[in-house]
Amino acid sequence: TNKKIMILSNAAPKGTGNYIARDNVKDNFLKVGASQVDIVDITNDNIASMLDYDVIYGLGGDPYYLIEINRNPKFRETLINFLKNGIYIGESAGSLILCDDLKWVYITKKGSKPKYDIELDTYAGLNLTDYKIFPHWNKVKDDVKEKVEKYENETGIKITKLNDGEYITINY
Numbered sequence: 304t305n306k307k308i309m310i311l312s313n314a315a316p317k318g319t320g321n322y323i324a325r326d327n328v329k330d331n332f333l334k335v336g337a338s339q340v341d342i343v344d345i346t347n348d349n350i351a352s353m354l355d356y357d358v359i360y361g362l363g364g365d366p367y368y369l370i371e372i373n374r375n376p377k378f379r380e381t382l383i384n385f386l387k388n389g390i391y392i393g394e395s396a397g398s399l400i401l402c403d404d405l406k407w408v409y410i411t412k413k414g415s416k417p418k419y420d421i422e423l424d425t426y427a428g429l430n431l432t433d434y435k436i437f438p439h440w441n442k443v444k445d446d447v448k449e450k451v452e453k454y455e456n457e458t459g460i461k462i463t464k465l466n467d468g469e470y471i472t473i474n475y
Contacts, residue, residue, distance in 0.1 A: 304337070304338075305337075305338045306336075306357040306358055307337070307338060307339045307341075308332045308337045308339065308340040308341070308356060308360060309341055309343050309352075309353060309356040309358070309359045309360065310325060310328055310329060310332075310340065310341065310342045310343065310360045310362055311353075311360065311361045311362060311397065312325055312343060312344050313344050313345055313362075313368040313371075313372055314361070314362055314363060314364030314366060314368050314395075314397060314400075315363065315365075316364070316365070316368060319365070321364035321395075324362070324363075325342050325362065326342075328360065328362065329342060332360070337358075341356075345372050345378065346372070347375050350375065350377050350378055350381050351377075351381060353385050354384060354385055356385075357388075357389055358389060358390045358392065359382075359385065359389060359391045359392070360392045360394070360397070361391065361392065361393040361394060361396070361398065361400065362394055362395075362396075362397055363394040363395025363397055363438070364395070365418050366396040366399045366400060366405055366408060367418065369399075369400040370400070370425065370426060370427065370428070373400065373429060374427075378429075379429050379431075382431070383431070383475070386431075386475045394438075395438045395439065399428070400428050400429055401428060401429050401431045401434075402430070402432060402434065402435050402436060403428055403433075404426050404428055404430075405427075406426040407454060407458075407460065407462070408426075409423070409426065410450070411437075411447060412447055412450075415444065431473070432471075432473050434471060434473075435461070436463050436465060436471070437451065437464045437465065438467075439465075439466075439467055440465055441466035442467065451464075
């Protein structure tokens with residue numbers, strides 16, 4: 304209670320289902336006693352504002368937009384500084400960006416949605432965890448699950464599969 308919350312909404316651009324969910328997430332935080340909840344699209348100009356909050360909630364959606372803001376090294380640097388006293392909660396794409404690199408996401412989800420069929424010139428994540436987090440595992444189609452298993456077998460890289468409602472806590 305009495306916390307200032309930033310909903311990091313870059314992954315949920317206008318016109319998407321996650322964009323519509325922004326207000327629901329805000330209302331939920333207000334219902335549990337947050338003193339302030341702001342929905343913020345981080346840009347190169349407002350990165351420092353992350354330090355004004357107690358909690359940052361990384362909304363789900365399209366990881367591409369988080370990869371794009373991560374091109375600015377100040378984003379990672381500021382988030383690490385924030386984590387000295389703050390709490391980051393990642394939902395879906397908001398958790399994926401914590402990984403070192405998201406290329407595996409695009410490889411294993413290629414063909415499942417148009418957003419995963421594009422080739423990016425960088426897939427760099429924040430590199431704040433060794434986990435390769437795959438959210439919504441309980442809703443993943445069998446063909447994608449097979450691609451994930453094939454990827455794990457071929458690379459030796461373990462994917463941490465989380466069903467909706469499951470979470471990982473990481474002390475940074």
